[in-house]
Amino acid sequence: MRILITGGAGYIGTHTAINLLENGNDLEIIDSFINSYPAAIKRLNYLKNILKIDSKFNIHNGDLRNQKFLEKIFSDSKKSNNPIEAVIHLAGLKSVGDSIRFPEKYWDFNVNGSINLFKVMEKYECRNIVFSSSATIYKYQGKEVLLDENSVIEPTNPYGQTKAEIEKILQDINKENVNKWRISILRYFNPIGAHSSGLIGEDPFGEPNNLFPAIIKVSSNQTRELKIFGYDWPTIDGTAVRDYIHVMDLAKAHYLALLKLMEFESKLLILNIGTGIGTSVLDLVNTFKSINKCDIPYSFTERRKGDFPYVVADNKMAEKILNWKPRNTIEDMCIDGWNWIKKNPSGYPK
């Protein structure tokens, strides 16, 4: 299949791309590099060659909000008699904190960019899409309650609101069902880790907002100590509990979701992609330390506004419908994350 990946140079994009290539798909990758590096694409190509993968990809440097740019990619692929059949839509801005500071930027990039993409897809009759949503859209349900796909949606920050809005647009596109779209919305929990080769991984711009990249920075002596937000949450050890999933397990779910969609004439498939296992901040830090035999100095600080104590997926629906099971343990995630940073102490070559 010829698949377009938006945001394909990013953390999840590169890992999803290698999985799709390994499964024999040719790719068109779009990225504006607003939050990623061209070197990630070079590495992707290098990894593809090492793994002796024959499938090919092209990279298109541009912004989703530029409709002409998008149209050219679809029209060129149509002319080549090998049109783009499906889109994996990952491009977007993802920092909760930045979204509170710059809400209009988040609405513009995430929502306007997505609308543009859907319009061009409709024009070129490419109506198969997997969209990366987030567990951030859910309302906190209480202590140790797993979130399923029917849990209340009530995002508390502009980032989450843009994801919920894009979901609504996709649901509207599906509701009319005139043009027979196949749509999968994947609600990711917390992807961490890296490809086991250590050639691709997460390389955030500036200060990391998420726990795992922050641990990695401390483990490689780039930051002196880890700040843990909150020590008095109503959890097993007072630190916040999340559902960490290996990025390669998440990557695989995209392709399986796409294959599942293709079994139907028209479909809307909404799935949580997590492991169903809760891990506290201290659990993750201690596992990382012991398995990688390194030190992670940390200190406690105030809770972050808008954080919740417990965000864990009920992932039964994805397991059943996709016949998918996350394979990697927290230990595997820590080993692969450490391998990535040891091989690339400053991330991708800049």
Ligand SMILES: NC(=O)c1ccc[n+]([C@@H]2O[C@H](COP(=O)([O-])OP(=O)(O)OC[C@H]3O[C@@H](n4cnc5c(N)ncnc54)[C@H](O)[C@@H]3O)[C@@H](O)[C@H]2O)c1
């Ligand atoms: N990483 C997570 O913890 C997480 C959790 C839930 C959902 N998500 C979602 O998954 C998607 C991928 O996340 P990621 O962690 O790989 O982020 P990332 O920032 O590494 O990747 C996103 C990519 O999209 C590109 N991009 C952004 N806006 C663009 C635009 N308008 N046009 C073209 N390219 C653009 C960026 O340059 C970047 O390469 C995002 O939509 C994010 O919201 C991520």
